[in-house]
Structure formats: structure tokens, C-alpha cells
Amino acid sequence: MSLLYYCFKIKRKLALSMAKSQLIGSPSYCSDLEVHGSFEIIHPENFIYGNGLSINGGVYINAGAPITLGINVSLSAQSMLITKGLEFNDMKNHYAKPITIGDNVQLGAGSIILPGVSITDNVIVAAGSVVTKSINQSGVFAGVPSRLVRGF
Template sequence: MRPGAAGLGVVEVGQKSELQKMAAGERYRGGDPEVVESCRQAGLWMMRFNAMMGATSAERRVVLAERLASVGDDVVVRPPFYVDHGSFITLEEGVFINLGCTILDVCPVSIGAYTRIGPGVQILTPEHPRDPVERRQDIEYGRPVSIGANVWLGGGAIVVPGVTIGDDAIIGAGAVVTRDVPAGATMVGSPARPR
């Protein structure tokens, strides 16, 4: 046996922890102590980051790099910024995220270079079983979201679990992206459709 992450719980050798299952997009128990602790740590981190409204982008970038999986050069994230865990988010070079963005990252979220994200955008990876019995048993899972390079997500857009958005795409303000978006496409509405 070996200790779980952050010294929580014990996991059999060769067996995945609930946090590892979550990151892999497999079914996991949302109330598992390691998963709950990861969310708690993210909450403490958000309190620090969101108090940095008057800080420079460079100062905020240092704090982003403490929690996020990867933060490229010249990334700008304007607080407030909300995450589930933070540790599954990759921001490539030159990404700009405006006020009030929420990224629920129970599995990987990657955002390509020079992508622009408007205020109030939601990027969601969590899923819940359709079976009510499984939902009552605290079973959850997620599907990764991938956003290409040089994408523009307008204010208030929502990206649902499992979506891939190709390079150079434009997502209109308030659009709800429920399926993959080809490179260079412009999508508007709810559900988002080609313009």
C-alpha cells in the first residue's frame, strides 16, 4: 500500500485513487476525502488570487502557476476567476481570460495560445450519471475540454463537457457550445450553430 496524494487515505499498489480516476474521466466518488481536499485547497488558492485585483498581470501569473497545470508566457487572467481544482487547467502562451470566468476542471481543460475568453464564460467538464441510483451514490465523472489557439469566446458563453473547439474559431456572446467546433468556424446561439 502507499499513501494517497497529500497524505490522504491509502491506495492499493496498482489501484487508482478517486482523484486519479476523476482526472482520467472515469467514474469516481465526489465525496472522497482526497477529492474534497483538492477542492478545498483550490478554494484557499482562489481567495488569494481573487484578492489580487490591483496586482500586475505578472504578479498574478506567479500565483496562477502555483495551482494550474501549466501557464504559458504572457498569460493574463483577470480576477475573479473560479475553478473546481485548478490543477487540471493548461493555459498556453498569450491566453487572455476576462473577469468572472469559471472553469470546472474535474479533468483536463486545455486552452491554446492567444485565445481570448470574454467575461462570465463557463467551461465545464463535470458530468453526472443519467441513472438516478448512481447519482444518489455520489458517482460523478468528467469529460475533457480542449480549446484551440487563437479562439475567441464571447462574454457569457458556456462550453459543456467533452467539447473540442478548433483553432481560430469564434464563439458568440451567450452561446452554449454542446458539440465540437471546427477550426475557423463562427458559432452563435443556444445550442451554438454555425453563423
């Protein structure tokens, strides 16, 4: 099921349905969530996020497997979190792998996070980058596929 959430409805919808989305890092449900425009989330029951989440317009979240976001995560315009893909040897079958993103992470506009990726704390993923492998070091990552361009 695909749900399209709008800025003026997001907090109310998420607050009414804890089973669809879970907040970590705060005793106050849906506190400190900013939504700037519409975004799409598939399987919202698998989407867990921390305080300080910012979602900009056009973001696409495919949570066919669990997606966990830490505290102070920013999803810039048109960024994508994709947990599902096609099996290479059998293009009729899909697989799903979780995505985990740490604290203080910014995903630049148009960036794509692919299935099975984990991103550590204090990372910036540059606009247009495609993250195909886990990021285990703080810094700025850019390119297709993404690579470290500056450590912190």
C-alpha cells in the same frame, strides 16, 4: 478545492505552483497572461494553457477533467468551461470529460463549454452561446446549442 484568483496575485500564485497549472507554447512560465478581474478555477492542476491567454472577470473553470487551451485564447466575462456533469440515468453520479480549445479562440461573454467538447483553431463563440458538441471548423458559432453562423 476551489480557488478564487485575483488579478494582482494570479501570476505569482501560478508561478509558485507549476503543479497547479501548466503553460504550453513558451519557455517563460506565465508570460503573456492577462487577467482582468477575479475568476474561479476548480482543480487547477488539470488546467493547461498557452501563451496569450486572457481571462476576464467572472470566468468559471471547472477542471475536474483536463482542460487544455491553445495559444491566444480569450475567455470573456462570465464564460464557463465545465468538465463535469450529472449522469442522466443516475443523478447522484457525476462524470468528467476533458475540454480542448485550439489556438486563436475567443469565447464570448456568458458562453458555456460543456464536458467533452473540443474546439479547433480560429473560432469565435458568440456571447451567450452553449457549446454542446465539438467544433471542427473555423468560424463564428452562436446560439443554444451553438451552430455555425459564418465560416472563415
